[in-house]
Amino acid sequence: xxxxxxxxxxxxxxxxxxxxxxxxxxxxxxxxxxxxxxxxxxxxxxxxxxxxxxxxxxxxxxxxxxxxxxxxxxxxxxxxxxxxxxxxxxxxxxxxxxxxxxxxxxxxxxxxxxxxxxxxxxxxxxxxxxxxxxxxxxxxxxxxxxxxxxxxxxxxxxxxxxxxxxxxxxxxxxxxxxxxxxxxxxxxxxxxxxxxxxxxxxxxxxxxxxxxxxxxxxxxxxxxxxxxxxxxxxxxxxxxxxxxxxxxxxxxxxxxxxxxxxxxxxxxxxxxxxxxxxxxxxxxxxxxxxxxxxxxxxxxxxxxxxxxxxxxxxxxxxxx
Numbered sequence: 001x002x003x004x005x006x007x008x009x010x011x012x013x014x015x016x017x018x019x020x021x022x023x024x025x026x027x028x029x030x031x032x033x034x035x036x037x038x039x040x041x042x043x044x045x046x047x048x049x050x051x052x053x054x055x056x057x058x059x060x061x062x063x064x065x066x067x068x069x070x071x072x073x074x075x076x077x078x079x080x081x082x083x084x085x086x087x088x089x090x091x092x093x094x095x096x097x098x099x100x101x102x103x104x105x106x107x108x109x110x111x112x113x114x115x116x117x118x119x120x121x122x123x124x125x126x127x128x129x130x131x132x133x134x135x136x137x138x139x140x141x142x143x144x145x146x147x148x149x150x151x152x153x154x155x156x157x158x159x160x161x162x163x164x165x166x167x168x169x170x171x172x173x174x175x176x177x178x179x180x181x182x183x184x185x186x187x188x189x190x191x192x193x194x195x196x197x198x199x200x201x202x203x204x205x206x207x208x209x210x211x212x213x214x215x216x217x218x219x220x221x222x223x224x225x226x227x228x229x230x231x232x233x234x235x236x237x238x239x240x241x242x243x244x245x246x247x248x249x250x251x252x253x254x255x256x257x258x259x260x261x262x263x264x265x266x267x268x269x270x271x272x273x274x275x276x277x278x279x280x281x282x283x284x285x286x287x288x289x290x291x292x293x294x295x296x297x298x299x300x301x302x303x304x305x306x307x308x309x310x311x312x313x314x315x316x317x318x319x320x
Contacts, residue, residue, distance in 0.1 A: 001161045004028060004069035006084070008038065008059070010047040010134035011100060012075030017138045018164045019073075020056035027059050028066035030084075035061040051138045067091040071098060071158065073128065074116075077268045078103030078183075081112060085119040096124040098147075098158065102182035102238075103270040104277040111179030113148070124151065126158055127175060129182035130233035131241035133248075137167060144168045146234040148178035170233060177229025180220040182238055184278060184292075186271030188212035189242040189250035190257070191295045197258020198305040209243050212291045219278060222287055257298060258305050272299045290315060 005016045008029035016027040029035040038044055038059045042052055053059070060066055072092065076084045078101045085092065097120070099112035110118065116125040130145035137143050147162065147169040149155030159171045172178055188209060195204045216239070217230050229235060242248040246255070250271040256263040263269075275296035282289040294311055297303045303311065 001071055001157075002026075002069040003071050003073065003162070004066040005073045005075055005100075006063075006066060007075035007100075008034060008044060008047065009075060009077075010044070011132075011137075012073070013044045013048045013051075013053075014134040014136075014138035015073055015075060015100065015128075015167075016057050017051065017054060018140075018167045019162065020054040021164050021166075022161070024056050024058065026066050026069060027053075027057050028063060029059065029061050032061040035059050048134060048138055051135075063088050063091050067095065071096045071161065073098045073100050073162075074112075075100040077101060078105060078112065078270050079273050081105070082108075082115055082119060085116065089120055092120055092123060094122045094124075095120075096126070096154070096158070098126045098128050098162070100128045101270070102129055102186060103274045104180075104183050104281075106273040106277045109277055109281050111176075111183060113150075113175045113179060124154060125149075125175075126155065127178050127182075128162070128169075129178050129238070131237040133241075133245070135247065140166045142166050142168070144170065144233055144237075146170055146172055146178050146181075146232060148172050148175045148234070150175050172229060172232070172234075174226040174229040176223055177220055177225030178234040180223060180225055181216065181230045181232075181235030183270070183274050184216040184219060185235065185239040185242055186250040186269075187275040187278065187292050187295050188216070188239060189248050190254040190269075190271045190275065190299060191291055192243040193248075193251040193254020193256075194258040194295075194298060194305050194308070195254075197255035198309075199258075200309065204309075205243065208291060209239060213239055215289050215292055218287060219282060219289065219292075222282075222285055253299075271295070275299055 004026040113125045126149035253269045
């Protein structure tokens with residue numbers, strides 16, 4: 001099975017590096033100059049400096065060359081996924097597309113698999129998600145992820161082909177649960193980062209993680225997820241990682257809010273758009289999501305961290 005990775009950010013590059021241990025891999029960059037530099041230097045100096053690209057990786061900016069593979073891992077930010085799929089719909093038609101992004105599209109409320117189905121109806125979609133940092137994968141450190149695919153036969157095939165020496169994949173057919181676990185944990189990571197940045201302590205973080213996870217479960221069940229899915233890697237596992245490490249962009253963004261510091265506007269923070277999308281959906285469905293709503297308001301400057309905490313602490317008391 002031939003494999004291409006579409007998207008030469010840190011995560012896409014790290015996947016290509018890991019998969020190169022199984023055989024040849026094509027890594028596609030939309031930027032022809034970046035592709036040239038990567039071919040010449042055998043390094044993604046912009047996104048993953050210091051990590052050598054194996055000889056089994058072919059770097060290209062030719063979408064037709066990349067799309068010639070049997071399986072295409074699509075590693076672009078969630079809010080840019082529709083544009084990438086639409087732009088290259090002809091080349092991607094009928095292909096097996098494994099989305100490698102986490103989030104909910106702000107304009108439609110769709111997750112990555114739902115969006116693939118909408119934009120490229122004859123594609124065969126799947127999702128790779130779970131607790132992972134690009135640097136860990138690229139350096140060969142052990143990582144476990146969820147491979148979600150509604151077609152169990154295809155999911156089994158992908159699981160066998162995409163598992164590598166350091167990347168262990170677990171399979172599920174619950175694509176809704178896997179989509180939402182990976183998306184919603186980013187919202188909670190922003191809240192936890194803000195709490196730590198404001199000096200509120202680890203006990204406050206633990207409370208936000210726990211009550212935030214309850215919100216994730218309520219939202220996912222309302223959207224049709226299976227109850228156990230969020231207890232796995234794509235939900236709880238990813239939540240623990242991103243709420244406790246400064247390698248998480250969403251957590252770092254929250255830290256900057258709590259510390260009242262400026263955050264790099266060039267860094268993708270999926271949880272900002274996801275927070276707004278999920279709170280809009282929850283409001284329409286009458287679902288109580290106090291932490292998510294507060295994070296959405298905090299992320300858009302409607303609250304200070306002090307106001308956000310007071311809003312949560314002043315809520316009516318209730319049973320757990």
